[in-house]
Amino acid sequence: xxxxxxxxxxxxxxxxxxxxxxxxxxxxxxxxxxxxxxxxxxxxxxxxxxxxxxxxxxxxxxxxxxxxxxxxxxxxxxxxxxxxxxxxxxxxxxxxxxxxxxxxxxxxxxxxxxxxxxxxxxxxxxxxxxxxxxxxxxxxxxxxxxxxxxxxxxxxxxxxxxxxxxxxxxxxxxxxxxxxxxxxxxxxxxxxxxxxxxxxxxxxxxxxxxxxxxxxxxxxxxxxxxxxxxxxxxxxxxxxxxxxxxxxxxxxxxxxxxxxxxxxxxxxx
DNA sequence: TTCCAGGCGTATC
DNA sequence: GATACGCATGGA
Numbered sequence: 001x002x003x004x005x006x007x008x009x010x011x012x013x014x015x016x017x018x019x020x021x022x023x024x025x026x027x028x029x030x031x032x033x034x035x036x037x038x039x040x041x042x043x044x045x046x047x048x049x050x051x052x053x054x055x056x057x058x059x060x061x062x063x064x065x066x067x068x069x070x071x072x073x074x075x076x077x078x079x080x081x082x083x084x085x086x087x088x089x090x091x092x093x094x095x096x097x098x099x100x101x102x103x104x105x106x107x108x109x110x111x112x113x114x115x116x117x118x119x120x121x122x123x124x125x126x127x128x129x130x131x132x133x134x135x136x137x138x139x140x141x142x143x144x145x146x147x148x149x150x151x152x153x154x155x156x157x158x159x160x161x162x163x164x165x166x167x168x169x170x171x172x173x174x175x176x177x178x179x180x181x182x183x184x185x186x187x188x189x190x191x192x193x194x195x196x197x198x199x200x201x202x203x204x205x206x207x208x209x210x211x212x213x214x215x216x217x218x219x220x221x222x223x224x225x226x227x228x229x230x231x232x233x234x235x236x237x238x239x240x241x242x243x244x245x246x247x248x249x250x251x252x253x254x255x256x257x258x259x260x261x262x263x264x265x266x267x268x269x
Numbered sequence: 270t271t272c273c274a275g276g277c278g279t280a281t282c
Numbered sequence: 283g284a285t286a287c288g289c290a291t292g293g294a
Contacts, residue, residue: 027275127275128274128276128277130273208277209277210276211276212277213275229275232273233275234275262275266275
């Protein structure tokens with residue numbers, strides 16, 4: 001990673017990074033692709049309440065608009081996981097033919113270090129749902145509050161007051177998660193430090209958080225790269241290519257392997 | 270019209 | 283512990 005500050009923007013040089021592959025691959029739901037400017041792929045989105053406009057100027061070169069060096073170093077460098085060498089990770093994962101193809105297919109995927117509370121909500125909403133509709137529900141939620149609501153803010157909602165979301169049967173799950181988090185019964189800072197099996201169990205005490213959602217919260221909201229969410233798509237990959245489980249060289253970074261595989265299988269043929 | 274979507278809770282055995 | 287089924291909503 002190299003960067004420089006220029007006219008209030010950050011110019012970033014970063015290998016193994018592609019905006020479409022990272023921001024529109026189903027790990028985060030608050031990034032919108034803008035109309036292209038001079039053929040540049042541009043996205044607008046948020047980390048917590050911080051907005052960002054970012055574009056891909058040319059191969060491996062990005063512009064983070066209206067971003068100070070301090071904000072870049074304290075927020076976005078971490079969010080985009082820029083201290084991790086994904087080239088090295090892909091090299092390690094490419095010991096296997098299928099994973100090699102997956103890494104080559106979408107080599108610009110990076111794991112976003114998202115907020116754990118936002119991930120809880122996002123992936124509760126994701127269950128038995130499709131990505132465009134997930135984005136719609138989250139967008140209505142943020143528009144309603146003017147920001148992504150805290151657990152305390154959402155704890156005072158009711159199924160009726162959330163009707164505008166059109167989130168269906170998931171509304172009661174969101175409220176249960178909010179009440180338990182706001183009261184401290186679920187302590188996300190505590191869960192982050194737990195042994196992963198304990199963390200899974202604790203997360204699953206929330207109604208609407210099952211094995212898949214818990215795994216997504218751990219992977220996308222707590223940077224537990226050993227978490228391995230299995231959804232309908234990954235189930236297909238596993239049945240077809242890995243009936244006996246993932247190869248052992250993925251140990252510790254199963255979740256990153258999952259991201260490459262998910263994107264690969266969804267776009268196959 | 271029917272099927273399906275980054276699943277989960279509940280009932281039943 | 284395994285398996286079957288309903289669930290809100292809307293895009294394809």
